Amino acid sequence: MNFNEAKNEILQTLGRTDPQELAKIIDWLKNSDDLDDLLVDNQKAILMSIAEDLRPCLPLEAMFPSETMAIQKTQQTSKPTVHVDAFLYDEETVDSLCEDRKMSRNYCLNCGSHSTAPLEFISHSFSVSELRFLFHHVLPDLTGRLVMDVGSRLGTVLYGGYLYSSAARLVGVEMSEEFVKLQTMVVEKYAFGDRIQVIHADICTQAALVQNADVLIMNNVFEYFMEPKDQAKAWNFISQNFLKKGALLVTVPSIQEALISLQASNGLTEIGHWLEEVLLDYSAYLQSDTELDFLKQIHLYRVL
Ligand SMILES: C[S@@+](CC[C@H](N)C(=O)[O-])C[C@H]1O[C@@H](n2cnc3c(N)ncnc32)[C@H](O)[C@@H]1O
Incomplete structure (x- = not known):
């Protein structure tokens, strides 16, 4: 079937659709990833190939x-x-x-x-569908923007951002040397070095970078990897340095949930006052219920 024939069939189908369902079906055509599976998703194939390279390591x-x-x-x-x-x-x-x-x-x-x-x-990493949701539905056009992943681990956010967005620079900061080595290996093999940089450091030593970032991603970053008092210090550091007006912060889980056990006993000052939450439209991304539960853990905030 060529383009005109396919277009006519779609129009005929829409003409026969219950008018009350039309908006829903058009929304599905525009936004659902069900249709992505019909296209050869080259980006997904590259991400799956990276996963295959990393598994034996x-x-x-x-x-x-x-x-x-x-x-x-x-x-x-x-x-x-x-x-x-x-x-x-x-x-x-x-x-x-x-x-x-x-x-x-x-x-x-x-x-x-x-x-x-x-x-x-x-999981300590985003899945491929979470990455696609993040860069296609959560974040706006990132042309010219600096994206930072706090605790970049396998580098999934960096590779996802490279393939699914037009961010100018993607910087990962990771305190584990072993994971920095894995990320460096992938960046070299897939020639991602023109836009991706990986830094081996504790995020709390990277004030200048955090101050310049347009988007900061924090996926379950501290809870499993630092003592509560160090987590509190790191959150204070973020709140004192990530202040560029309009910059975006993505967290998993919500800031409230991440901080609930820290605030009382670890000297964490009131946090979150410099941000407003941007509500996400999960219906734009029709997935299975299990996937939806994971996607609902993703929260977006804007610096005031
Ligand atoms: C849950 S993983 C996040 C993985 C990755 N960002 C993703 O979304 O796929 C958290 C990572 O943060 C790192 N990390 C924890 N605290 C850190 C800190 N203060 N500075 C830099 N990296 C840190 C850990 O070593 C771990 O690899």
């Missing part, structure tokens, strides 16, 4: 043994929890690892029996 749980605090915190959660990196292992890969008995979605309640319960999964 890490243990299955995608945490280095040096990350003792993150490992301990994962073990201390109220429900049995495993770390499955959502960028490295999408649902299909997890299914095939479960079939090969290399991974499990359940734990045994009563060893040796069939009595099992689902494990909690946490």
Whole structure:
């Protein structure tokens, strides 16, 4: 079918559609990622190829043994929890690892029996669909903008921003040297160096960069990796340096949730007063309920 034939068929279908449903179907045509699957999504293919390159560089749980605090915190959660990196292992890969008995979605309640319960999964990285949502639906046009990822880990935000946005510069700051090495390897292999820079540092030493950033991304950055008093210090640092009017801050989870356990006992001053929340339209991105739950963790704020 050529363009004109396809266009006529679509118009005929819309002509037969219940008028009350028309706005919904046009919105779906405009915004749904269901249609992306019909296009050859070259960006997704590149991100999947990066995941394939990175998987053999890490243990299955995608945490280095040096990350003792993150490992301990994962073990201390109220429900049995495993770390499955959502960028490295999408649902299909997890299914095939479960079939090969290399991974499990359940734990045994009563060893040796069939009595099992689902494990909690946490991820320290954004998945490919979260990255697409972030750069296509959460953030505006980033032409000429400086994007910073606080705690860039595998570099997913940097690669997603390179492929799904026209940000001028994407800077990742990561305190783990092992993860900086992995990011550097990817940046070199995929020739991303014209727009991506990776810095090995604690974010609290990067005041000038934070002051210049137009967009700051903070995906679950401190909770698993720093003591509460250091988390409080880092949040104070962000609130004192990320002050450019109109700049955008993306957090997972919401700032209120991230700070709830920190504020009382760690000397964290009132935070959030310099920001206003920008409400996101999740209906613009029709996904499965599970994916929607993850996307709803993403919050956007504007510096006043
Ligand atoms: C949950 S991961 C975020 C991954 C990545 N931004 C993404 O969205 O896919 C948090 C990362 O932040 C790093 N990190 C924690 N505190 C940091 C700090 N103060 N400075 C720099 N990196 C930090 C950790 O080492 C960890 O790799």
